[in-house]
Amino acid sequence: MLSIQPGLMIYTLITFGILLFVLKKYAFGPLQAVIDQRRDAIEESIHHAEEMDRKAKEALAEYRQSISTAKMEAEQIVERARKIGDDQKAEIIGEAHVHAQKEVENARDQIRRETRKAVDEIKDQVADLTILAAGKVAGRTITKEDHLRLVDEALAEVDFDRLGAGGN
């Protein structure tokens, strides 16, 4: 069982040597190549995924930036519109004030004119009536001079301001 046989040792060395050569050339090499290829593919996939992730993050940042810019622009537009609206409002109000003021002035002018006209008419009628009344009371004809003097005296007692206020 323990006999030393160099022939067997030589067979072992040759057999193992050939096996090692075959394994190295036809088995371990191709197998390792497949494993390396897989490792490379996985690495590439990871790099690709990282690249995609980076791009997605960039796109998201860009999108957020666009949203932020759009929001800012929208706010500016609204602000500008509000300002324009306010300006227009102020302008319209101003114009309305001026117009109203003008209308009031016109109305006042007209009132003043109408009042004066009315007073003049009243003045004439009062004069006529006064002449008539005075003539009847005095039993005589009043001259034109008397007449005018009496009218003026009567008119002096009339309160025109109250007449004007009543006309308004």
Next chain:
Amino acid sequence: MSILNPADEFTDALKPVDIAGHHLQFKLGPVDMSINKVVLYLFLGAAITALVFILISKVARVLPTRKQAGFEAIYEYVRDVLVGAVMPAEAAAAWFPYIAGLFFFILISNIIGLIPLPFNLASGFHNIPEFKTYAATANINVTIALAAITFVATHVSGIRANGAIGYFKGWMPSTAPPVLKQVLFVLHGISELFRLVSLSVRLFANLVAGHLVLLVFYAMILMIQSVALAILIVPLEASVVAVSLFEIFVAGIQAYIFAILSAVYIGGAIHQEH
């Protein structure tokens, strides 16, 4: 009956075999180069190892199947744990084919040794071949030759990495007193030789012991002639099954030990500790 002496199995294995009427006995000068059962088992072990790996490497795809993934797990375990963990990185890459080749060759040879095969064509009863178990690694010449490769590889790689003087200087601890250095050198030399012996004898002895235990159980079963003792056959056969299962474990562990010790020896010679 030769089967009654289990040790005969090992001596018979050294006899030249007859294949197709040819008695395969050769001599190369004084060296007997006959083809015997050991040589056939060597060829068979090497052929199966090569075929298994070539087949796997041929069908290997980048997207692995479950079987391929399982095999690759063993391959990567050998590469990263058996070799990568005990050798410097550069040496691991260079020596991986050798260590892996050793591991898988010894493993497959050990396992083939557990399968009964009809190699005893001439000795069969009425020319019916006898199915018997034998392992190439259960022969001391085979294990010595394998251990010798590791032995030579250890010292050659040690000298290559450190230079002859540096390598042999590494056999003596630099912290040792000068008077002891020579003694330590001799002791280290002896330990190196015993590594060769222990590496070869460990594998051979474990395989022989396992086969002997199994053969003893077979012999005991065949020796039972009386009906009264027939009741013993069941526990004996159960023992054969148990020992066979244990031998599968031994086949793996011995291949692992041989390969990892080879890696440790070669790695230690390249990266010497002072």
